[in-house]
Amino acid sequence: MAGPGQRGSGRARSGTNTQRRPAARPAEQGMIPVLADVAREVDRIVQRPPTKPVMRTKFQVVALLVREEKARVMADATLSASRRTEQLKRLDGIATQLARTAARDTSLLALLAEDARVSDAARQFKATLMREGGLEVPDEPEPEPVAAPTPVLTTTTQVVPQSVRARQLANPFLAPDYEAAAERAAARARRLAGWELLEPLFNSFERAATGQPACMDLPEPRSFFAPLGRELMHHQAQVVEAAARGHRTFLLADEPGLGKTAQALLAAQAANAFPLLVVVPNVVKTNWAREVGLWTPLRRATVVHGDGDEVDAFADVVIVNYEILDRHVGWLGNHGFRGMVVDEAHFIKNKTSQRSQHVLRLSDRIRERTARPLMMALTGTPLINDIDDFRAIWEFLGWIDDTKPVGKLMTALEDTGLTPADPGFYSAARSAVIDMGIVRRRKIDVVADIPARRVADLPVELDGAVGRSIRAAEAALAARLVRRYRAALEARGDTSTGGAIDLELARRVAAGELKDSSDKAGGENVFTMVRRIGQAKAGLAADYTAQLVRNVGKVVFFARHVDVMDQAEQNFADRGLKYVSIRGDQTTRTRNKSIDAFTNDPDVSIAVCSLMAAGVGINLQVASNLVLAELSWTDAEQTQAIDRIHRIGQDEPVTAWRIIAAQTIDSKIAELIDSKSALAARALDGAGDEEGASSVDVQLEALVGLLTDALAAEGVG
Template identity: 25%
Template sequence: MKVSSAQPFQIIYSVFEHEYLGYLFESYIVHLDDNGGLTFQHQNISIKNAEEFSSGLDEVDYELIEFMDSMQQDVVARKFSKKPMKTEDFFLKVFDKEKGNKLLQKEIERYLDLRRAEILKKIKGKRLFEMGSDGEPAWKEIFYQDKAATILFHFHRNEDNTHYWPTIKHNGAKVDFTYKDSYILCNEPAYMVVEGRLYHFEKNPEGKKLIPFLRKKFILIPGKIEETYYEKFVCPLIANFDVTAKGFDIINEAYGVNPYIYFSTLAAAETTQGTLFDDKKPGANVEDREKILFELKFKYGPYEFKGEANQKSSVRMEKTEDSFLFHKVSRDPEKERQIIQYLKEIDLLLKHGRLTLSKQDAFAWLTLYKFKLEEKGFKLIQKDVENKKYFLGKPNINLEVNEKNDWFDIHAVIEFGDFKIPFKDLRKYIVKKKREFSLPNGEIAVIPEAWFSKYGELFSFMQENGEDSSERMALNKHHVALVDELKHGNLAKVNISTKLESLKDFNKIDDYPMPENFSGKLRPYQKAGFNWMKFLNNYNFGGCLADDMGLGKTVQTLALLQDEKDQGMEKASLLIMPTSLLYNWQKEAEKFTPNLKVFLYTGTNREKDVNQFEGYDIILTSYGIVRLDVDILKDYFFNYIILDESQVIKNPNSNIAKAVRDLRSKFRLILTGTPLENTTLDLWSQMSFVNPGLLGSQSFFKNEFLQPIEKNQDESKIKKLYNIIKPFILRRHKSQVAKDLPPKIENIIYTTMSTEQEEKYEEVKSFYRNKIMDEIELQGMKKSRMMVLQGLTKLRQLANHPKMVEEDYKGESGKMEDVMIRLNDAISDDHKVLVFSQFVKHLNIVKKHLDKEKIKYCYLDGSTKDRQGQVEKFQDDQSVKVFLISLKAGGLGLNLTKADYVFLLDPWWNPAIEAQAVDRAHRIGQTNQVFTYKFIMRDTVEEKILTLQQSKLKLADELINTEESFMKSLDKADIEALFT
């Protein structure tokens, strides 16, 4: 029966019992009579139509309605059903008396009881009714009792049994609820309806504790089960509620609280069984998988309780000769909460008083906080002492590093409490990643995890130095970066020369005079590269000159070799390179170092005799020749061995990589613009050639760096690897060294149509080709140009994205996929990008993709009013990486020097217009190299336009400024070519 919101009404709430779900609530709007009384005219409402009656509802009403909606049977069935089914079928299946799902029944009951509790907490002050059997919502009113009722549980023990019953009092009067058609409306906490009154209780008992007494005066506990019943039921009842007893005693006791932390070992099998993520790889240490279980206990006098601060008292039962004695121990939940909070603050995040940590994390925590905990009164106790007793003292490591002539001398003192451990013994454990060892007293010491991360690589690279190796080791000087880490991390006392320390920052390296016989002048950055190579030479280090192509790696290297000659070097240096570079090196040597004698060791008729190298300064050869003649070449001890395009040896297991490693020389140098192409193993192969041992063995490198970096993107390992190799790699980009306007790097990106796109394109192309050629035959070229332009425009739009022609197109665009991939790559490398298109529709499609990926951008087309605001935002806001610009609106007059990438989404008729677009970025004030990418769809009119641009370049330069003028330059053959 519909109730009008324009007439007087009131909201009421009605409770009824559902066949399966227990007590549920519904909300109703009831029409009021002239005296303000309820009528029989009512209407059920939900949150969907409640707004219609908003004038009579408050905020609590909306909350109540929403809770009640969530309890309706249809909602419950949908929420807990794994597959769609009718509501009645769901309940018949789940609540079947024989085959029903008991676990799901409990879950549903828990879900509903939480909502009942919320409703009853908020319903005070609202009108609540029992629903009549005929569905009348306001059948019998229920009155909420403001004051909480109290419960007293009575136990009377005699020789044969124990009687047990509760009494309820409200406002000092006893509430008689047995045999009164009373019912429990909510179980946890209990709400009970007795003769139209709704009671709630102090100490929040569960309703199931009262349910048995709705139909009986007391419960009888037989003597044969009383001990079990007392232990499981009476103890917690005494702990949480008021109890009076006859036939046994309850003693109240009070003590101060003392926190105990127990820890014990969980075996690997216990911690890995049934777990998807634990490390079970073959060869993994069992001790790495062992866990430590922490358990917090609160001790009160002789009693010990679980570390959960949720009870004011706990009860322990003691059986006497002829009865039972209950010790009710008062607890201090506030103090217990403070203890748990303190443990949380020091990173012991307990759950139900327990926590499991890896052994490394556990002992790192114990080492850090043991003494603080003991100062605060905590007791730390190991439970499983019979297996192994762990050392809980403080471990200490003191390192001292001193620079010697050819190595670093490492002196170390290791202490675990009063025990001093030989350095070489501990080193073996760290290198093998073994975390436990026995102390002289039989206790097990756990090596701190921090020692593995901070000293792991250092210990792996050390060697015995022949002195007292129990405390002293040696480290190759090319590991200067590791020593520097120790110094700046306050991990060791380091004595190192200022000169060697300057290797970390090559700008601080001394300026060396240029060789007198070098014929030429080095640019400033090239001179810095020469200084760096000279510094490496002085310390017998190898290096990698990794400058960008075109920055003069060849001329810097020749300056170094000329200097060697001027210093009196008589031994030849071997330069190995791809065959195609031999002639270039020969010509460059003639130009810059004419005094150096160059020998070309190549060709099928070469004389395979290293004696012929005597008297020469430079031997030029190829990788192929070295691979063939390695057994001959290794008989000569070269001054330098230099690899050009050294990425050739990136595979350390290749024959050429093995061959160059077998050659002998005093110094080694590699030249490459791409030291890392595919994998970090590329780096290991090349750096291990120039400085053997710098990155350890291949297996060590794979385990310590390659796998953590490439599989786990371990930032700490990336940083560690970078620090080790940094002194021996010099890399300058063109953008770093070019003082004038940087050059433009132009690229054409050919893309491929998606299948759906190609179908659309071919359909339109076929249509226009036939129509246009017929039109030219009938009307001639001049009158057909508009149709030609129309057809070409549609094809160009389809090549970009079919959505530009058909708005409801659902397929993909090959060009858009390529544009977004390259755009994301540029953004991820912190570049700013200008994106140009002739078509505003195309830019709008790109906008949607950027919005979807939450990429910030600026936008400019003919309709943009605040042009300058968009320009300034792009120039000044570092978070905005993309600027979408239409050709007509942004081809001229903009200064966008913050961009170093320009994307041309579609080819223009006039190449000069493209150049104007690129010049928005490539102009005075630009400090970066500008890369342009022109996206061309293969096998489309776009590719043909490129060809026509080239064939009509002169005409374009002189005459073509518009599409119309371009059309005039086309003949029939040109048009036929465009549409084939």
């Protein structure tokens, strides 16, 4: 099969094809001009949406090679200083070009994540580009099955800021405290030795739901720890009181909008857990520094940017974002932190990602050096897809390791006198985990003055040529799935057409289609189709937003793709409506300026927000209505967007208007997203029914639904 570099660009990159581009001039030889050429090509194509999968592959490969080439240039001792500077400058130019391209289509940002999947086609294309650039292509290593990957820290990217060196010289004897290590070593399995315990622990949150939120017993606060001029709510003060009484590990899973940041900072104050390390998404690290000033005004915060040239290593709170941990994990691990907070902790759910490994490495290092450090994982949506999403968070908190419960959790399980074979084990195990520090409160339970929220679906008809084209594309995709299904039946010797639908086979067919989708250079797939639907809905969603503005005042407009945002903004401009834009490519200053304008300027009636960039870390509660122009792939992402306005301080009922394209796959996706919410509801909130509680892969199940509907229409099943 041809790789992505062999079609869609007007020339081939295969070493066997005679239609190669003309040989480069000597000044243009090497890896950098090859990467620059492809980066320009991708940018041209992305300007004419939709972005084809082949271009997404090229974008990802160029980004990967730019990183590797920068590391190679930095390590090349044969280069002169001026030559090295020149090459790094050119590579930075390519990286800037990629950033501009991603700003046009924000869905490309997902390809840059540390845990992003690199397809076989991408690896082939990478090898082709390396050969074109004159580099030797290394052999692919054989994968070795391992229980859990050991974090690999790239030494070439490690930095130690000058301020950190100064602090190390000022504090040369930061000796480890072995009390915590001794405590963990003492808690070994005795009666439960040989039992598999992790899976039963995870399953206990589904099998032993009690009908109540999963929340440890919290003490009544003896006093409120809020600084002068600040007011701490009762549910917040309970967590602070628990920390003051000696509790040191918390999975703070309060619903978004209940003030988790304040609780974490004041808990650190009560536990004297300074210096404190705070790991956060990039978009909220400036806000965290602001919150330190508000809630712990006697403590000094520093924010790590880039290589940390301006970091204050003597500060009480060090705030760093996930994306640059790889550069700083070395010195952070030796800094002598007495506590660590991980914000939006669901970001580490994939243990194989580099950012998860760095977070876990740091937490282990802190426990090695500090007796009973304060460890807090903050997330309003701890379960995204599956109960197993708990794994990395529990490991960060020190409740488990790769294979078993450890420390106090193992002791608690031993003290139950039960094994996983006993009927009462699951209830006891769930309680034991919750007592380790799970704190889950819902707005409806703890903050009576926050009004209810609701999601209202607004079906729209896609008329005209665009609507017909989308329905035709959906029919073509369904037909392809049916052909694959029937081919699979024939391959196993089952040629009957009138029997019941084989759902297991349907799922395998859908999984195959999903896997192929990212590698296809052309043709319709579930991702391109959903994007086309979003583009088709953009004008309708903008129209409805404009109507809301006239009736209710300020409105927040959420979309996933930049072209949908562009189309909506043009619609608002044509109507004379004043708006601000909140996107992923903005600087912190620009973003804050937009938020301030929406909040304080009565003439600014609409905030146009990216689902990916504005779904966390901002407060837009001046509005009580929002429009979801495009559907997310998870209920968690949708919930995060809604909670930008449904939070403490909101004094009106909140309504999220979800625009759904009728008679398309959009409707199926909406149903699946809603079913996702039952998992978290049952596991954490003690609600939800049996059928809705199982986790599903929305993308996969959407294709399964498309296939089974098509088969049913033919009379199968």
